[in-house]
Amino acid sequence: MLAVYSQCKQYDFDEIELFWQKFWDKNKTFCVQEDFSKEKYYVLDMFPYPSGAGLHIGHPEGYTASDILTRYKHAKGYNVLHPMGWDAFGLPAEQHAIKTGINPAINTANNIEIFKKQMKRIGFAIDWDREVNTTDPGYFKWTQWIFLQLFKHGLAYVDESPVWWCEELKSVLANEEVIGGRSERGDFPVIRKNLCQWILRITRYADKLLEGLFDIDWPDSTKRQQTAWIGKSEGANIRFKIDGYDEEICVYTTRPDTIFGATFLVIAPEHPLVEKIVAQKFVNDVKKYVEDSRKKSDLERTDLAKTKTGVQTGAYAINPANGERIEIWIADYVLVSYGSGAIMAVPGHDKRDYDFALNYGIAITQVISDVSGNNQLPYVGDGILVNSGEFNGISSEKAREKIISWLHAAKRADFAQNYKLRDWLFSRQRYWGEPIPIIWIKESDYQMALSNDKFYFKEFLPKEPVSYNKGGVPYCALPLCLDHLPLTLPPTDNYLPSTDGESPLVKIKSWVNVYVNIETGQIVSAEDFNEKNASFPWVLGRRETNTMPQWAGSCWYYLRYLSPHCETNIVDPKAINYWQTPDFYIGGAEHAVLHLLYARFWHRFLFDIGAINTGKEPFRRLFHQGIILGEDGTKMSKSRGNVINPDEIVKHYGADALRLYEMFLGPLDMMKPWSTKGIEGVSRFLKKVWNGYVDKNGNIKSFQNSVSDTCRTVINETIRKVGNDIEELKFNTAISQMMICLNSVQKAGGFDGASARNFLKILAPFAPHISEELWARIGNNGSIYNTDWPEYDDSKMIPTSQKIIVQVNGKMRAELVVSDINNMQADAIFELAMHDGNVQKYIFDKKIVKKIYIRGKIVNFVVE
RNA sequence: GCUCGAGUGGUGAAAUUGGUAAACACGCCAGACUUAGGAUCUGGUGCCUAACGGCUUGAGGGUUCGAGUCCCUCCUCGAGCACCA
Numbered sequence: 034m035l036a037v038y039s040q041c042k043q044y045d046f047d048e049i050e051l052f053w054q055k056f057w058d059k060n061k062t063f064c065v066q067e068d069f070s071k072e073k074y075y076v077l078d079m080f081p082y083p084s085g086a087g088l089h090i091g092h093p094e095g096y097t098a099s100d101i102l103t104r105y106k107h108a109k110g111y112n113v114l115h116p117m118g119w120d121a122f123g124l125p126a127e128q129h130a131i132k133t134g135i136n137p138a139i140n141t142a143n144n145i146e147i148f149k150k151q152m153k154r155i156g157f158a159i160d161w162d163r164e165v166n167t168t169d170p171g172y173f174k175w176t177q178w179i180f181l182q183l184f185k186h187g188l189a190y191v192d193e194s195p196v197w198w199c200e201e202l203k204s205v206l207a208n209e210e211v212i213g214g215r216s217e218r219g220d221f222p223v224i225r226k227n228l229c230q231w232i233l234r235i236t237r238y239a240d241k242l243l244e245g246l247f248d249i250d251w252p253d254s255t256k257r258q259q260t261a262w263i264g265k266s267e268g269a270n271i272r273f274k275i276d277g278y279d280e281e282i283c284v285y286t287t288r289p290d291t292i293f294g295a296t297f298l299v300i301a302p303e304h305p306l307v308e309k310i311v312a313q314k315f316v317n318d319v320k321k322y323v324e325d326s327r328k329k330s331d332l333e334r335t336d337l338a339k340t341k342t343g344v345q346t347g348a349y350a351i352n353p354a355n356g357e358r359i360e361i362w363i364a365d366y367v368l369v370s371y372g373s374g375a376i377m378a379v380p381g382h383d384k385r386d387y388d389f390a391l392n393y394g395i396a397i398t399q400v401i402s403d404v405s406g407n408n409q410l411p412y413v414g415d416g417i418l419v420n421s422g423e424f425n426g427i428s429s430e431k432a433r434e435k436i437i438s439w440l441h442a443a444k445r446a447d448f449a450q451n452y453k454l455r456d457w458l459f460s461r462q463r464y465w466g467e468p469i470p471i472i473w474i475k476e477s478d479y480q481m482a483l484s485n486d487k488f489y490f491k492e493f494l495p496k497e498p499v500s501y502n503k504g505g506v507p508y509c510a511l512p513l514c515l516d517h518l519p520l521t522l523p524p525t526d527n528y529l530p531s532t533d534g535e536s537p538l539v540k541i542k543s544w545v546n547v548y549v550n551i552e553t554g555q556i557v558s559a560e561d562f563n564e565k566n567a568s569f570p571w572v573l574g575r576r577e578t579n580t581m582p583q584w585a586g587s588c589w590y591y592l593r594y595l596s597p598h599c600e601t602n603i604v605d606p607k608a609i610n611y612w613q614t615p616d617f618y619i620g621g622a623e624h625a626v627l628h629l630l631y632a633r634f635w636h637r638f639l640f641d642i643g644a645i646n647t648g649k650e651p652f653r654r655l656f657h658q659g660i661i662l663g664e665d666g667t668k669m670s671k672s673r674g675n676v677i678n679p680d681e682i683v684k685h686y687g688a689d690a691l692r693l694y695e696m697f698l699g700p701l702d703m704m705k706p707w708s709t710k711g712i713e714g715v716s717r718f719l720k721k722v723w724n725g726y727v728d729k730n731g732n733i734k735s736f737q738n739s740v741s742d743t744c745r746t747v748i749n750e751t752i753r754k755v756g757n758d759i760e761e762l763k764f765n766t767a768i769s770q771m772m773i774c775l776n777s778v779q780k781a782g783g784f785d786g787a788s789a790r791n792f793l794k795i796l797a798p799f800a801p802h803i804s805e806e807l808w809a810r811i812g813n814n815g816s817i818y819n820t821d822w823p824e825y826d827d828s829k830m831i832p833t834s835q836k837i838i839v840q841v842n843g844k845m846r847a848e849l850v851v852s853d854i855n856n857m858q859a860d861a862i863f864e865l866a867m868h869d870g871n872v873q874k875y876i877f878d879k880k881i882v883k884k885i886y887i888r889g890k891i892v893n894f895v896v897e
Numbered sequence: 898g899c900u901c902g903a904g905u906g907g908u909g910a911a912a913u914u915g916g917u918a919a920a921c922a923c924g925c926c927a928g929a930c931u932u933a934g935g936a937u938c939u940g941g942u943g944c945c946u947a948a949c950g951g952c953u954u955g956a957g958g959g960u961u962c963g964a965g966u967c968c969c970u971c972c973u974c975g976a977g978c979a980c981c982a
Contacts, residue, residue, distance in 0.1 A: 253901080254901065254976075257900075257901070257978095258976095258977060258978080261900085261978060262978090264978095266982090268982085285981095285982070287981095287982065288982075299982090339980095341980080367980085368980075368981065368982090370981090371981045371982080372982065375982095376982045377982080379982090383982070384898090451981075451982090453981055622976085625977085626977095697909090697922075698909070699909060699910060700910090703903090704976095705909070705910090706908095706909075708909065708923070710923055711922070711923050712923095714923060715922080717922095717937095720937095765909095765910075766912095768921080769910095769911075769922075770920095772921055772922075836917085838916075840962085840963070842962075843916095843963040844963090882962090883962055884962090885963080887963095890916055891917085891963085895963095
């Protein structure tokens, strides 16, 4: 095969880049198969949502970084997988559909095409044969299957729960789409609405998700965020007797050491005991207070700046530690959803209880003494117990355990843990999402089916049926089976949710109402069903009309890449045996909690049920690229007019320059402003590279027979540093080093043959197009992608002579050039240094009190 | 309020992890080539000073022969959490 390349005489990046992009496509240069003779390396990007706006300048940042790693690891001999796909369900496509009446699938496909074209124009080393799309039925078939597994294992259930509803958008919104009580899109008010929802029991994995963070290589801040989100705390449940009642109030506390200072109890307005224990005298006040707090939004209730309000119940509890009779209050600063919805209030050592006690004139007792002697209240730290009976003088830490044990012996307390993590609200009242593969049938039909030996749907049934009540009639959830999947979205031209917060699918009666044969599994639209046959084993059912959230598809896409066309399993066992989980995962920090927590949950679940045989954690090494700001240093936005379009940059400077510049901007994980002026620098560098190889007529220059020693040192140092910097993702300094190298080579009259080849090899991951072109022009066949990473020669890097810095009292006074430095003794160095003219100026009339020599680096004379 | 992270030239930044602060690049200044330069090349460019020299990594203190780097106090910016008992 003859070397092929573009025909341009000057550096025409457009011609060169298009030529090589076509070459890669045609030769499937980046397509990989399992190869058990080679070590694998799996590079994963967070796949994009293909928005109508196209690629923005932030996308190529992460993709270039992962691409450099891909090409580098491949050169180092790994079998590298670098796939790409589309997280394509989501609200914008649906809103586009509402506006235009065009099926979101069409809009989505168009957007994907644009994204893909843009990405190909930047020249990423992606195996496009493995492209996945979460909205493809062949993909979401398996998303639905995973849901059914969760259902089967009792991790999916239904509950009536409050969701955000935006009247203006006529849509339910996810928590993350609500900012400060208003919709993220359009800034409209949102309200809470109770709807019947699917919920996943992520809380059952709380401990595992917490422990899993321990030994994975993730940014600390992300680990901390997940830890905080899971919010595990240790303490005790303590039961307080209510004076005059049989009932008790159970409180959760992390500070049992302060129990002697508990001067009142507070229960949440929604607490079940509210109705039972309120004294006649307070009934009206309590009613009003409970009513008012129900009307308050979450935002108002949790506003810290507000003074705490509450109302007395007239009932009293007995403090089990000291037998004191203490008031029971109702206040909305206590949340019914955490712990037991009731607290023991210790105003001496809790800021909130302190504020409340001050407001209502309740006794404040100090029971912890600050060891530093500061005894201002409220003191919330640990200390030494006082006013605490037999526990006086004990430290907080010891007292916590002792007091729980003491109360436990009296059957008043138990050790307990709590989590802030809530179960995952999984259903969305939207059209553009994966349909939840469930049919609701009457409980009586479900029971009858269960007792039938030929019950077709047994495969995915949970131990306890999932049921809910509608208009007094109980319904049970009947899961579809694998052969019913994928359950696709029915076509419609009305994508608007109903005003009462139900999915637009509700309106598609022919899809919703079905008859199910519970013996054969046959499902027929009620419209097409002959009513004469409407008897057992045919039962009337109603399809679940909620869809899944956008997070569902992104929870497992990294597994699908391994065998995207596998029809029998979520992932081909042979493929996952080889590829396992990603070795490197890069994406924005905005997904620190949600996507990354949900995906870890699903991965662990799939591992637990034996669907995959990988490690327990999906992403062992994670990195977040920093946001690229506009030239004015603020976030890019249309309204500010500071948006940089990558297409424009590619047009003016080429893809190689874009890639190089985004990496040269600064450290990968930092937020940094774009500068179009700045890209000129790397653009010039590329031209210099070109001119180092090609003459004015487009012919390859003849290289030198050899390069100078200094030059060879720089070249070796560059090979070493670029490799190390890539491993550490320090691409900015790697590029600097290549610039230094090129500058000194050109000063010294140019490359020799070996260094000309090596330089292209190390440049190739960063600027693959120009590297391919020059590689071919200097006479090589095939892609530079398939060459090895150059070795560097240590012996060529140690200069024969070396500079030693001479300091006097820590200030630099001279430079010594010393040959044969390794064999020189410290005394000889001191001798040399002292006789330096400039050093003499500072020491001749002084007394040297100390001499320091750091081998090969520095001499310091301390004088006085 | 709490928890992290960050503050280095006119700008983006670098610094072998305690050893010459400002590499590399942008910008700017001067020069060369040019009909021309917003192309290219060469040189200069932290601050003060006429110079010798002195000063300099947000501010102040400390440890050290030596601090951008370690410790303490404070200031500013960014991120996350925010009545979770």
